[in-house]
Amino acid sequence: MKELNIGKKFSTDPSGRYIDPDGDASGEAFRENYLRDAINSLEPGEKLVVIIDDGVESYGSSFLVEGFAGMVKYGYIHPKELLDKLDIRYTDEDFEFYKDKIIQYINEAKYNSEEYPRKNNI
């Protein structure tokens, strides 16, 4: 079981959709530089624990869609497989809202519906 603590490893202020122009705290940066690598490094049957409320106050829909649902949209993984590998955790009950939204966005995303510009480089 591997762990990805967004507030500690990525940013305490995750915001925006794309790296250009929104920077290294964007959803794209999270997906491409952290989440995708962490998912690819899992052993069969292993889960990735994603802690979403440690040092983070809130999220925007743009970040969550790009960061999590982008994995499906760009064809990196199927939605069910991604949900099986993810274990989203929080201690603040208010963050249940964001967990539900992440699951909703992953389920609604269409697999490989868009081509990511850097897809061939990964």
Added chain:
Amino acid sequence: MNVDDSVYHKNDSDHSSGVATVVLNKSDFDHNVNESDCRVIESIRLSSKNIVSVIDDSLVGLEEKIDKIPKSIEESVGVASSDISEAVIKSNEDIGNDAIALAVFVAILGAFSAYLFNYFHWRMVRKKDNVNNIGMELIGLIEELEETALRYWIRPYDKDQKEEILVDEIRIKTIVRQIDKQAKILKKINNSKMGRNEKECIEQFPPKIFDIVTGGDFESKKRKSSKGRAMKISKSCSDVKSNIRSIVIK
């Protein structure tokens, strides 16, 4: 003619026995009555005497019996009265104890009923106040979100106003969280009185408004103004506010 003079009393009567006797004067016998008539009269006199004595005896017996009756009645009544008195006294004691117990029970029951009525009444009042307070607070948050989000989306990103834009972005994300929290509380405390449509509208509002307000190019330097998004925000907020008001005024 040997008629006893003592017999000849005229218009006399034995008041003590209450029996009237026929009395004739002696002179009447001397001049008007023959011997056979005297025998008849004598026999009548004897018969009358016997009858009178029988009647007297009977009356005496009757008097004795009559005298005894009141005594037995008195005795019976006395015994009965005594029994009744005892019974009444006992009953009164029993009834007195029962009545006190009943009165105490009724008083306790009344007090308990009053307590229960008070308890549920004030509980309902408190609940109603809570619903009103949370509902009004929720409406206030929605109005604040609407105002901030409209201002944010009606204008494009402007680097000269990046501090104000950042403040709006932070405010929008914080208010959406607060709205989700308050909506859950409102649903929890007023679940039984909310209609299906009201429940769905309030439940679905936070995730829906989150998608509209923080979707697209939210927090992006490439963000353009979006009149369509502003319209969606305004409509969603108005719909949910009217729903919450209908719950609050119920």
